[in-house]
Amino acid sequence: MDKALSIIIACYNDIDVRKAVEAASFQTYVSKEIIVVDDGSNEATKEVIASVKDKIDILIEQKNSGQSIARNNGIKKATGNYILNWDSDDYFEPEFSEKAIPKFQEDEAIKIVTCKARRFDKKGTIDIFTPRGGKLEDFLFRNSALGSAMFKKTDWEACGGYEENLPILGFEDWEFYIQLLKSGGYAYVIPEILFHYQVRPDSTTAQIKSLKQEKYKHIILKHPEIYKANFVGLIDDLFKRIEQKDREQLKIYKTKEWKAGKFLLSPFRFLKVLKQNLVPKK
Structure with a gap:
């Protein structure tokens, strides 16, 4: 039976995927399915995934192809109109989906629903982060939503999904949101701490920190018409x-x-x- 919400968990060599799957199963929104994409993980991770297989509706196993391809493959199999991307080392509060989906129904202009986030590490809470949200112009020079957020599958299809060819590891979400908002609409921020983001020294974000300007350059070159139209803002x-x-x-x-x-x-x-x-x- 088709579900209204599809939760996509892409995983590569991360035993914390158990916590992600369990947290996804605790989402209070009833009509949901959990799709896990094993992006060529090691045996230890595969064993963890197998230990929570009763909570997984669809398991996709593929050779290591990167986060963008993993997410796209998961969304292709999704039956839900609402997609919630969920990194394997983070988690949402149980009521996030139940609060997010009505926002789309209240305003058709909403393309992305995100929220405030608690950033933490092994020592505990680091800080509270509030994404800016907003329209396309609010996303041109920085990502104004969380990497894990909710959007409609129809909008994902309309913009071609996550970029799979450009070497923009770690900036896939930002570039995807620009694609989503090119045709209009905006990102809505729920003013509550409903997401918990784990900061790890070996994470993708940490690995690409030194390359962030190069990744930014790739985004600009992929969307020259947008940045030409906002030339003054780009120079600033x-x-x-x-x-x-x-x-x-x-x-x-x-x-x-x-x-x-x-x-x-x-x-x-x-x-x-x-x-x-x-x-x-x-």
């Missing part, structure tokens, strides 16, 4: 990024460690200059 954002980088560099220069390193290296620099001056010129 690029200069803000440069200024922020300069401020971060200045902070490093002011640290005791940097000053101490500069002091310790100064004799070597002096000797290097002295040597250069003493060597006879040909």
